[in-house]
Amino acid sequence: MNRENTNRQTAKPAIRIGHGFDSHEFHDGIQLKIGGVVLAHHRGLGGHSDGDVLLHAITDALLGAVAAPDIGALFPPSDPKWKGADSAVFLREALQRVEHAGYAVANIDSSLILAAPKIGPHAGKIRDRVAELLGVPADCVGLKAKTPEGLNLDNTAIAHVVVLIERTDRT
Numbered sequence: 001m002n003r004e005n006t007n008r009q010t011a012k013p014a015i016r017i018g019h020g021f022d023s024h025e026f027h028d029g030i031q032l033k034i035g036g037v038v039l040a041h042h043r044g045l046g047g048h049s050d051g052d053v054l055l056h057a058i059t060d061a062l063l064g065a066v067a068a069p070d071i072g073a074l075f076p077p078s079d080p081k082w083k084g085a086d087s088a089v090f091l092r093e094a095l096q097r098v099e100h101a102g103y104a105v106a107n108i109d110s111s112l113i114l115a116a117p118k119i120g121p122h123a124g125k126i127r128d129r130v131a132e133l134l135g136v137p138a139d140c141v142g143l144k145a146k147t148p149e150g151l152n153l154d155n156t157a158i159a160h161v162v163v164l165i166e167r168t169d170r171t
Helices: 003-010 053-065 088-100 120-134
Strands: 015-028 032-034 037-039 043-045 103-113 141-146 156-167
Touching (some): 053 088, 053 120, 053 156, 103 120, 120 141
Parallel strands (some): 103 141
Antiparallel strands (some): 015 043, 032 037, 103 156
């Protein structure tokens, strides 16, 4: 192996990407929380924590970008400590790991897939809250919503997230 390849393997990349995915089923008697925002809807997302499908996907994307364990390994659903937990706690842990690795969030892009409620009327508020949680400007948070037409997923919410992180230390 030549010196150039060795240096490339040991040097910290200037940027990294991570991908996150999460899904939860709708249930009665639960408040709906997406992107850290409570939305008025007759059903919420089930899960061991608050079921925030978007924050879970962002958390996994951040963890993946720094090759850390995933959300389920760090916050196991079998641990009663996390029952009903605010997903912002998981996101903060992921951000600490990103920072500890010498990176910061540059931007994220996300897609929500759900039949209802319509996300459009809430998109600005969700984008602002996610930006606040990540410590980035709102124009660094992409948010799209799609319906699951023809997929028989009307009782499910799905989130896909891609995150770009940049090296903060230049060593």
